[in-house]
Amino acid sequence: MSDTLKFTQSIINGYNTKGDFILLGSAILNNVPQKEAQVKLPLSTLNRHGLIAGATGTGKTVTLQVIAENMCAKGIPVLMMDLKGDLSGIAKSGTLNPKIEERHQLIGIPYVANATSVEFLTLSKESGAKLRATVSEFGAVLFSKILNLNDTQSGIVSVLFKYADDKQLPLLDLKDFKSLLNFSLNEGKAELQKSYGNISSASVGTILRAVVELESQGADEFFGERSFEVTDLVKLDAYGRGIASIIRLTDIQDKPKLFSTFMLCLLAEIYQTFPEAGDIDKPKLCVFIDEAHLLFKEASQALLDQIEAIIKLIRSKGVGIYFCTQNPYDIPEAVLSQLGLKIQHALRAFTEKDRKAIKKTAENYPISEFYKTDELLTSIGIGQALVTGLSEKGIPTPLAATHLRAPMSRIGTLSTDEIQQIVSTSQLVAKYNEVLDRESAFEILNKKLQSIQEEEPEEKTPKKTVKEEKSTIEKLSENTMVRQVGRTVVREVTRGLLGVLGIGSKRKKGWF
Ligand SMILES: Nc1ncnc2c1ncn2[C@@H]1O[C@H](COP(=O)(O)OP(=O)(O)O)[C@@H](O)[C@H]1O
Ligand SMILES: [Mg+2]
Known part of the structure; x- marks a missing residue:
């Protein structure tokens, strides 16, 4: 042949x-x-x-x-x-x-x-x-990765995601996440500290800068609904x-x-x-x-x-x-x-x-x-x-x-x-191109701040206890939130999957 x-x-x-x-x-x-x-x-x-x-x-x-x-x-x-x-x-x-x-x-x-x-x-x-994808769907682990955060900073991101989950604060876009960061430094500091341990302001500052940088790369177009x-x-x-x-x-x-x-x-x-x-x-x-x-x-x-x-x-x-x-x-x-x-x-x-x-x-x-x-x-x-x-x-x-x-x-x-x-x-x-900006963490937290200011015009008013603080958020989020239950489940599973695949966030003692 x-x-x-x-x-x-x-x-x-x-x-x-x-x-x-x-x-x-x-x-x-x-x-x-x-x-x-x-x-x-x-x-x-x-x-x-x-x-x-x-x-x-x-x-x-x-x-x-x-x-x-x-x-x-x-x-x-x-x-x-x-x-x-x-x-x-x-x-x-x-x-x-x-x-x-x-x-x-x-x-x-x-x-x-x-x-x-x-x-x-x-x-x-x-x-x-x-x-687009919402910040929540990204999950704390991936979101920290994209921000190039170290373990300590990633830990804080995990805490904030968990907090947002617990309080039903939808983290849809970067604006939401930024307002949560600000909240954790100010009005929410005491509450977060009580439930999740100390959160260093320096680390939050670093995270905030990383978010701003990501925004400047055009990522705010991508995060959202x-x-x-x-x-x-x-x-x-x-x-x-x-x-x-x-x-x-x-x-x-x-x-x-x-x-x-x-x-x-x-x-x-x-x-x-x-x-x-x-x-x-x-x-x-x-x-x-x-x-x-x-x-x-x-x-x-x-x-x-x-x-x-x-x-x-x-x-x-x-x-x-x-x-x-x-x-x-x-x-x-x-x-x-x-x-x-x-x-x-x-x-x-x-x-x-x-x-x-x-x-x-x-x-x-x-x-x-x-x-x-x-x-x-x-x-x-x-x-x-x-x-x-x-x-x-x-x-x-x-x-x-x-x-x-x-x-x-x-x-x-x-x-x-x-x-x-x-x-x-x-x-x-x-x-997909219809502009959606439903009420999410940014608006809910803003409203909360407003109501706190209205209720407490003078410093005389005694500080709210953590318990009352919680209920304010809950009250605010109760009626305004339309949770997309299906997607939330997907999100949780995806996060779980990413954890299973071996890059679950390194959790520091005392945060959970
Ligand atoms: N299978 C093909 N049939 C016809 N033309 C081809 C083929 N593969 C390559 N070419 C020609 O080669 C050019 C370069 O190919 P391209 O795929 O853009 O290269 P690369 O992606 O490797 O840089 C194309 O514009 C086309 O003119
Ligand atoms: Mg090519």
Whole structure:
């Protein structure tokens, strides 16, 4: 048997599927795509996570787009973190040009132009459905992490969250949390001290400054209501195709901490909301994180541990997570070892360090009798990549240098008008962009202060006892609060989950 035949046969066998699949392209031998050697990803393995890596300009984002749009076409909703704005093109049909025509002739499949239904979401002021979470939902642990607090300060945050829970003071936005901080320094000091131990003003001052800094990063847009329901991420369009939810994050590049915390919160909420999926024909949802190094940059070890734990667990919910980054080593080893699909675009060897990284990368791919992997890594072209995935039986598929298909949708960004047009007809935008500022800690505490001032015009009045103090708050919150019981339960469970995952706050003696 000739080498070419042997190669083609090994790819056909290795990538054989019983169930439905996504076709990525054709495997290359000696620089020529072999039309019969189709590289397929079985839908049933797509919750096993993946990585798309490679140097800038080698085709990572387009590969992400190809996989995401084909998932949608197969009825799998996707969620995409768009850090550069170049994923929006998925919403419009692509156009055939000579290059794409040639590409598809080489692969041996016809080019089809098609658009995917999308929803644009935003964490900031960009247009799209506002993705928000309340401070309470974040939980004390995560909230302290995002503020970069030390153990003592985190302990105080936990106390304040607990106090707000006990007193039914909704902590919706940063304004609420700030007023609670102020309250703990002034009118609430005695009461908090009695129930939870001493709270140092210096620490509260530090927390307050951290909150103000977070606000200045634009986080006040993110904290508040209406809380986003993750079930809105798993919608199908009128044709039964998955909807692509694109989170527009172009303005978050310089705020990696906000990004990683937000991602973790989102994944934790997905994990907690979705039922166990068992064996699946196809995933319930796939999440794509472009420029994923930002997720791990500056993330503390505790946050990394948590991301790792969630990634391990979320698979059983039928959710796949795909990281897209330049260097595979941008992704922590523990996360890398969990990824079923690896797509490696070309790497550039400028320095000794680069060459070492290439060798190491090559060693992490299955050995192939047909390839010199390290050489291929620097020589494959744009829109080509080394692929290894999982068969339906969970066995790694043979290494295939793949000539990838072109996206059905547009390569590149949508214009502002095009985005606006989609946003203006979005049902999610209608649901989430209504301004809500229901009565929460800020208003309740303000009212309380007012009533104290009215009742006690002179200092003569004896100080209220702690007992009376409590009842004032309770009275004030009783009628004004409409508690979202469902969400509160979710929140508690999520917090519990985050605790279970090993980063429960370090509680100091005497606080609880
Ligand atoms: N599969 C593909 N089909 C067609 N063109 C591609 C493909 N992959 C890459 N390209 C071309 O290469 C360019 C750069 O790809 P891109 O995905 O933006 O690179 P990266 O994300 O790695 O920086 C694209 O704009 C497109 O013109
Ligand atoms: Mg890119």
